[in-house]
Amino acid sequence: MKFFVDTADIGEINELNTAGLIDGVTTNPSLIKKAGRDFKEIIADICKVTEGDVSAEVIAIDQQGMIEQGKILAKIASNVVVKLPLTGDGLKACRALTAEGIKTNVTLCFSANQGLLAAKAGATYISPFIGRIDDIHTDGMELIHHLRVIIDNYDFKTQILAASIRTPLHVRDSAIFGADVATVPPAVLWGLLNHPLTTKGLDQFVEDAKAADIKI
Numbered sequence: 001m002k003f004f005v006d007t008a009d010i011g012e013i014n015e016l017n018t019a020g021l022i023d024g025v026t027t028n029p030s031l032i033k034k035a036g037r038d039f040k041e042i043i044a045d046i047c048k049v050t051e052g053d054v055s056a057e058v059i060a061i062d063q064q065g066m067i068e069q070g071k072i073l074a075k076i077a078s079n080v081v082v083k084l085p086l087t088g089d090g091l092k093a094c095r096a097l098t099a100e101g102i103k104t105n106v107t108l109c110f111s112a113n114q115g116l117l118a119a120k121a122g123a124t125y126i127s128p129f130i131g132r133i134d135d136i137h138t139d140g141m142e143l144i145h146h147l148r149v150i151i152d153n154y155d156f157k158t159q160i161l162a163a164s165i166r167t168p169l170h171v172r173d174s175a176i177f178g179a180d181v182a183t184v185p186p187a188v189l190w191g192l193l194n195h196p197l198t199t200k201g202l203d204q205f206v207e208d209a210k211a212a213d214i215k216i
């Protein structure tokens with residue numbers, strides 16, 4: 001499973017890059033707002049330090065506007081993926097941009113039927129929002145499972161990009177249920193490292209190395 005990082009913060013992306021932890025980046029208007037800089041400049045900067053795909057979301061909600069904005073975003077760098085909402089207009093824009101060879105990420109997916117429509121429209125990625133489904137007391141992970149079955153049943157090329165990941169368990173279960181990619185906030189990604197027995201074991205080794213006066 002690939003890891004994308006869900007942030008528009010270039011410092012966080014650089015830090016994760018030094019550990020070789022990420023295969024791409026996803027952003028959305030809320031993350032751009034948090035970063036507090038010019039949208040297209042942020043995307044250009046992220047693309048420069050990211051080898052894999054970088055999702056940048058349109059702000060128009062009509063078909064023509066999304067197509068025009070998608071083409072502008074795609075020109076920023078060759079690894080830009082145009083993020084489109086899962087609406088009728090979004091699917092039409094997805095089909096048009098796909099026909100022009102532009103990669104797409106259809107976002108705000110909350111049902112298997114929505115995902116099926118995005119796959120039929122030729123989406124490169126479909127983004128089911130796991131955490132937000134859990135928020136309304138429904139099982140977000142079941143959606144990953146259903147999408148995996150549907151995409152495999154019909155050999156669609158669309159990749160499942162598990163989004164709205166909030167916990168290490170979401171990451172583990174997305175991998176178990178066969179998501180192609182998980183887009184993960186930096187804190188959760190670093191949190192995957194944590195295990196109390198690793199901390200305890202390392203403390204003991206450090207203490208014993210001192211006691212044994214080991215020098216290298």
Ligand code: G3P
Nearest residue numbers: 006131132163164165183
């Ligand atoms: O990738 C989508 C993600 O940013 C949404 O996450 O936590 O706002 O539901 P969240």
